[in-house]
Amino acid sequence: MRLSELLQRAPVDMPKLVRQRVKQLGVDKIKAKIGEVLRGLDEVILDVLSGMMIGRPVALVGTVGLGKTTLAEAIAEILALREPPYVEVACHSHMTAVDLTGDIDIAVVLQAGFEHPLSYIPGPLIMAHGGVLVMDEINRLNPYAQAALLQAIQEHYVYIRGYRIRSDFLLIGTANPREYEGVYELSEALADRFKFVEVKMPDRELLRSILLWKAKELLGDLEVEIPTRLADIVAKFAMEAQKAGHPQSVRSLSFAIADTAARAWAERRDVGIRELKRNLLINVTADPELRGVLEKIFDKSLNE
Numbered sequence: 001m002r003l004s005e006l007l008q009r010a011p012v013d014m015p016k017l018v019r020q021r022v023k024q025l026g027v028d029k030i031k032a033k034i035g036e037v038l039r040g041l042d043e044v045i046l047d048v049l050s051g052m053m054i055g056r057p058v059a060l061v062g063t064v065g066l067g068k069t070t071l072a073e074a075i076a077e078i079l080a081l082r083e084p085p086y087v088e089v090a091c092h093s094h095m096t097a098v099d100l101t102g103d104i105d106i107a108v109v110l111q112a113g114f115e116h117p118l119s120y121i122p123g124p125l126i127m128a129h130g131g132v133l134v135m136d137e138i139n140r141l142n143p144y145a146q147a148a149l150l151q152a153i154q155e156h157y158v159y160i161r162g163y164r165i166r167s168d169f170l171l172i173g174t175a176n177p178r179e180y181e182g183v184y185e186l187s188e189a190l191a192d193r194f195k196f197v198e199v200k201m202p203d204r205e206l207l208r209s210i211l212l213w214k215a216k217e218l219l220g221d222l223e224v225e226i227p228t229r230l231a232d233i234v235a236k237f238a239m240e241a242q243k244a245g246h247p248q249s250v251r252s253l254s255f256a257i258a259d260t261a262a263r264a265w266a267e268r269r270d271v272g273i274r275e276l277k278r279n280l281l282i283n284v285t286a287d288p289e290l291r292g293v294l295e296k297i298f299d300k301s302l303n304e
């Protein structure tokens with residue numbers, strides 16, 4: 001990326017580009033494509049697309065493991081507004097504004113001019129121009145980094161050491177509401193620009209079929225059958241745990257099922273309920289109280 005070119009960048013009408021792509025592909029095709037990796041998110045997809053078609057930044061909000069990151073990436077892939085279709089940032093609290101904007105090396109500029117390839121060190125806010133910027137766990141950004149992002153969104157220019165670089169992109173962020181404690185919240189000015197779209201746990205029946213599908217996918221060519229009763233139990237467990245204020249992750253639930261089946265295969269025995277319970281609770285050993293609660297919920301799920 002040469003600074004000389006960046007300083008002369010032409011604006012891109014991003015919402016128009018999205019509208020063209022959506023018309024071209026058709027909403028049903030977009031939903032069907034996403035359906036190859038995620039199910040039950042049609043409402044969310046419509047909310048994201050409608051936001052993008054008017055140039056509004058979208059944030060997918062929900063607890064961990066519900067497909068937020070996967071969905072953001074999948075939508076960017078399908079729209080394929082340019083190549084590569086998206087730039088992704090894993091946000092964290094120590095991220096600086098420069099981590100997002102990139103930096104201009106003044107010494108290089110003075111010695112070798114704007115043409116020199118080292119005059120600008122790339123950053124995602126500039127790199128995303130013409131495509132989608134996926135900002136994962138956006139609620140972790142500190143206020144300084146948020147300010148740089150806000151400026152890019154509202155002015156479509158990024159200021160680096162006084163130089164002004166055009167950048168047009170569509171933003172899809174993800175955020176985990178449970179993490180709001182202890183991390184930064186989005187500033188009011190930034191939050192006001194976003195469309196917050198909630199991603200929820202699928203209902204029990206859908207969850208059950210997703211779990212079977214994903215667990216099978218994980219097991220690949222391993223010759224092992226997953227008893228459907230396993231998925232019934234896990235889906236019931238997840239619903240009850242959620243009601244009790246302990247939302248479960250679709251990813252880790254699928255892992256628990258697949259892991260149980262892989263272990264049964266390794267030991268050349270039948271897939272067992274006890275092993276399933278152990279796998280589901282394997283990551284909560286550090287919190288005996290929560291473990292106790294989840295154990296009870298699991299045991300109750302067996303009796304249906």
Ligand SMILES: Nc1ncnc2c1ncn2[C@@H]1O[C@H](COP(=O)(O)OP(=O)(O)O)[C@@H](O)[C@H]1O
Nearest residue numbers: 037038039064065066067068069070210250251
């Ligand atoms: N609704 C769903 N349908 C199918 N798979 C899902 C669904 N939700 C989650 N998953 C599975 O869980 C994985 C984790 O999703 P991820 O995008 O990392 O979640 P998040 O970003 O919300 O933590 C996905 O790749 C997918 O395999």
Ligand SMILES: [Mg+2]
Nearest residue numbers: 068069136174
């Ligand atoms: Mg994620």
